[in-house]
Amino acid sequence: MCSAVDGRVEKSVARSVAKAAEALFEVQRPDGSWPNRRPTAVLGTAGALAALHVADRERSNDLIERGAAWLAGAQNADGGWGGVAGASTQLVPTVIAAASLHLVSPHTSREPVQRALDLVKSYGGTEALTDPGMAHMAATFLALAGLQDQQASRRIPLELLLLPQRLWRRRLSFRVAPFVAMAFIQARHSPPEARLQRLLDRLARPAGLRTLARVERGENARGGYGGDNWLAAVVCLGLTCAGAPRRAVLDAVGYLRANAHPDGSWHIMQGLDLIGGSYVARGLADAGYRADPRLVRARQWLRGCQQEEAFEVYGAPPGGWGWEGPRGWPNFLDSANVLAALAAGGGEAGTGDGDGDVDTGEAGTGDGDGDVDTGEAGDAHLRRGLRWLVSRQDRKGSWGTFVPDTTLPNDGPCPYVTAQSVEVLLDSGVSRRHPAVRKALDWLLAHQRADGTYEALWYRGLTPGTAMVLVALGRAGLAGHPVARRARDALLRNQLADGSWGPGETGTPGDDPSPGTVEETAWALRALLACGVPADDPRLRRAAEWIMTAQRPDGRWDASAVCVHIRGFAYYVDGLIVDGLALKALGDYRGAVAALPYEGQEAS
Known part of the structure; x- marks a missing residue:
């Protein structure tokens, strides 16, 4: 039986979420997107x-x-x-x-x-x-x-x-x-x-x-x-x-x-609006704003960024997303993030081919007939994107980033991208028994590091990969699996004294394990909730409070250099990803707290 928690916690989280949502909607563009400041590089x-x-x-x-x-x-x-x-x-x-x-x-x-x-x-x-x-x-x-x-x-x-x-x-x-x-x-x-x-x-x-x-x-x-x-x-x-x-x-x-700036600098990649915007759209949905017309407009903008042309050099068909929008380098991570935001729309109607199933185009990768049945008839962009994502899966079950089955280490199998793909497939109504999901889960279970952690290709340190895999395993009903327990214990072991998380001990220059970040703390908090750690656990409460304390007076959060530009050698900050991650984590935490009895109530 869970112990009772103070109802004031839920109210504090609700205020924090509302403040962040108000701040984000205030700066949203008329087309539904959000401006994302590109850091000088x-x-x-x-x-x-x-x-x-x-x-x-x-x-x-x-x-x-x-x-x-x-x-x-x-x-x-x-x-x-x-x-x-x-x-x-x-x-x-x-x-x-x-x-x-x-x-x-x-x-x-x-x-x-x-x-x-x-x-x-x-x-x-x-x-x-x-x-x-x-x-x-x-x-x-x-x-x-x-x-x-x-x-x-x-x-x-x-x-x-x-x-x-x-x-x-x-x-x-x-x-x-x-x-x-x-x-x-x-x-x-x-x-x-x-x-x-x-x-x-x-x-x-x-x-x-x-x-x-x-x-x-x-x-x-x-x-x-x-x-x-x-x-x-x-x-x-x-x-x-x-x-x-x-x-x-x-x-x-x-x-x-x-692209030269007046101060003499040049910025990092163009088009970070799509990456950050997909995080914000999913975070707002998880925080209770799924049906808000402003968020509906954001999802429509994301649909409009789906690529209509093949990218010849990667052998990629149309249907994916890249960080620059309708053109550019399509990749699996950005596509999975956009699909996660669209899946949170609950099957609302978009525009597209009207096809009811997600046909992978690959023999033997569907429920016996090559299709991924999402159970949703509304969003053709979502279905088409899922087809594209499944077609990009490695033969062994993992996902990299740009090219399937690559031998390039910087684009090889990635636990984070694989787990993110599993989550979005399950969120979209794809069966846990579908071969693409089964193969991915088997790959994740077989590729845990000895210390219980997982790496990520495009986020620094060990916290994001470990957290994302835990979310996928919990979503797939495997929270009790020994691999999931080891990952959970590794996350809890790396929590800092103030309740936050950093990158963990990696030995990589630039990975300082002593201070926590909002991004890494949010990843960890959401993962621990997904694998069954109760919301009244003091470690989770300290994490949520740390995130809320870090919130700026204007409702937003300061970003940290956790995004990877060159793996292990250069990081950058994304001013929207941090907001999306914080909202995701606080939204999940608020839901978990709401399910617990308040002080003075009889626990059922």
Whole structure:
């Protein structure tokens, strides 16, 4: 029997939720979306400086000077940089920022560059980077700046693109654009010595240019790659080094120039409105606003962002979502988040094909007939999105992010994305016995870390992945499974004394386990409720109170750098995700508290 709780707790949560909802609806756009401030990015700024210096120095000199001043001013006290201004120091942003400063202003930036290089040396140098791609990227920027000889770098096999696309797609995945660009930069500054390698490089160069053109055809803007100033800068450098047609170079230059801020910085990815907006829409629904006309309008906006064209380079059919909206890089995480928001609408009618079932198009992946029966006849966008999501599942049952069954570690099987996909399928009425759900659950049960935790590809640390898997297991009726119990115990073990959660002990630079964040605390609170920990448990009450105490006077919450830009090497903040997560957690907590007897009531 549960002990009684003070009814004032439920009222406090209700006030907090109402305050947040009022603040969010106040800034909602007429089309139903929410504005999401794009944080200034160290990598985006450093990359843009290097690219404009190499490709457009004379015309862009004023932008380069302002950018160098901003970058030097964003340096942390220890001599390094994080992924965004003010974030904890991480190795990759530090190397790239130092190299770019030395490249564009070697004399005026001597002191900050030396401080950064000393710090990098104390970390073990670029050799300490465990990701070969990022180690090569760091070495290349140092070589561009004349700070390191690139001759020793491993050669990038551009001739891989001479093979049929189906043979290299899974190996390169979303790194195809930087792969081509880095190969071009390397060939320019460290040309191959062997005759055969020179021949292969010459033959593969047109294939590389064609591949970049195919990527760009799926983008929202000419010269923008992934809607990311950092990636656009790397490609701009590659195109310049390859002697590509001037039009292609100028498109990339124009994209970077258009995104320069007056203070000299460049922001991170374009289009974070969709990611954050999907979190907010789901959070408001879970907090009791599901039928609010303003939230209905938000879901309609999300439907309008569903992609109507295939993304050729990933082999992705129409029907998914990406962070930039109707065009751009479709991915499984953003699609699952949007689908979660649509599923919370309870099957309200959208527009679409009128098809009653979600046909996966894959033999053997449905309830014996290839269909995913959602039990809902209203939302055609939801059904189409679920079809798309199931078609992107790995053969082993997991989901990555961009390409199924990839061999690229940064896009490989992800516990968070897999669990999120399971939750949205179940929320949409798909049977627990459906093969796609069964395979995913089996994969999750078999891939827990020894300490009971799970990782996430696109959120830092161990709290988000562990929490999301717990939600999926609880939703699937497996809260009592030994794997779920170990995950629950791991979360409870990592709760901080003040009631919050941080990333846990990871040993990764930038992962400070001592302070908690609203995002990680909300993930953990929701997960513990989903796996059966009662709302009157003091640890859950402290978590909810911590979230409410962290709420700003205007009703919103401050975001922390928990979103991953480059896995393990650069993080960023999202000002809407934090609000959506807090509302989700408080909405679930309020519902659980409401089910408990108040003090003075007889417990049933």
